[in-house]
Amino acid sequence: SQQGEEDPQALSIQEGENATMNCSYKTSINNLQWYRQNSGRGLVHLILIRSNEREKHSGRLRVTLDTSKKSSSLLITASRAADTASYFCATDAVPNNNDMRFGAGTRLTVKP
Amino acid sequence: DAMVIQNPRYQVTQFGKPVTLSCSQTLNHNVMYWYQQKSSQAPKLLFHYYDKDFNNEADTPDNFQSRRPNTSFCFLDIRSPGLGDAAMYLCATSGSGTSTDTQYFGPGTRLTVL
Numbered sequence: 001s002q003q004g005e006e007d008p009q010a011l012s013i014q015e016g017e018n019a020t021m022n023c024s025y026k027t028s029i030n031n032l033q034w035y036r037q038n039s040g041r042g043l044v045h046l047i048l049i050r051s052n053e054r055e056k057h058s059g060r061l062r063v064t065l066d067t068s069k070k071s072s073s074l075l076i077t078a079s080r081a082a083d084t085a086s087y088f089c090a091t092d093a094v095p096n097n098n099d100m101r102f103g104a105g106t107r108l109t110v111k112p
Numbered sequence: 113d114a115m116v117i118q119n120p121r122y123q124v125t126q127f128g129k130p131v132t133l134s135c136s137q138t139l140n141h142n143v144m145y146w147y148q149q150k151s152s153q154a155p156k157l158l159f160h161y162y163d164k165d166f167n168n169e170a171d172t173p174d175n176f177q178s179r180r181p182n183t184s185f186c187f188l189d190i191r192s193p194g195l196g197d198a199a200m201y202l203c204a205t206s207g208s209g210t211s212t213d214t215q216y217f218g219p220g221t222r223l224t225v226l
Contacts, residue, residue, distance in 0.1 A: 030211055030212075031212050040200075042218050043204075044217070098211065102155045107152070
């Protein structure tokens with residue numbers, strides 16, 4: 001069953017702007033991951049954040065995690081047209097730290 | 113380069129005609145997953161293998177079966193495809209299968225059912 005829910009479902013911005021996508025989940029987690037999917041392709045791992053972490057950075061990506069609100073956000077700074085893709089969060093569920101469940105994703109369009 | 117390969121990329125089958133999708137990996141990972149993804153939806157886990165141990169999701173229809181003859185290969189068999197089975201099928205691998213582990217995805221096979 002689905003664990004994460006992303007919002008917005010779709011986001012359209014201009015190149016150079018920042019894009020923020022949110023993920024909410026229902027049950028306590030050990031870890032949360034963000035993945036990217038270009039149209040018609042497989043998913044690519046972006047970043048992992050553990051339940052005891054609040055923020056992580058990777059290049060232009062910034063991920064935050066608020067376990068009290070059961071939510072995470074993915075920020076892409078200085079977006080580029082090549083960032084156009086769908087972005088998914090995936091979570092496990094305490095106590096099981098094996099099976100990951102993906103949310104429905106946010107479709108990001110970056111206009112040149 | 114080490115990778116996850118799926119063949120074919122596009123598969124067309126007829127209603128009720130069995131079809132097999134294949135996945136191979138050069139990563140030597142223990143875990144292989146099969147996901148079904150319909151348009152604008154989340155990838156839905158169908159089942160996974162941890163080595164030779166098969167783990168079926170509770171809501172995966174019996175129509176879907178899988179085989180893993182060796183570490184490198186995993187197959188998805190759809191015994192009697194229905195129109196509702198038209199989707200992208202994604203294969204993924206991971207080393208340990210834990211939620212700290214990255215899943216590596218293949219490019220997917222898009223299945224059309226006529």
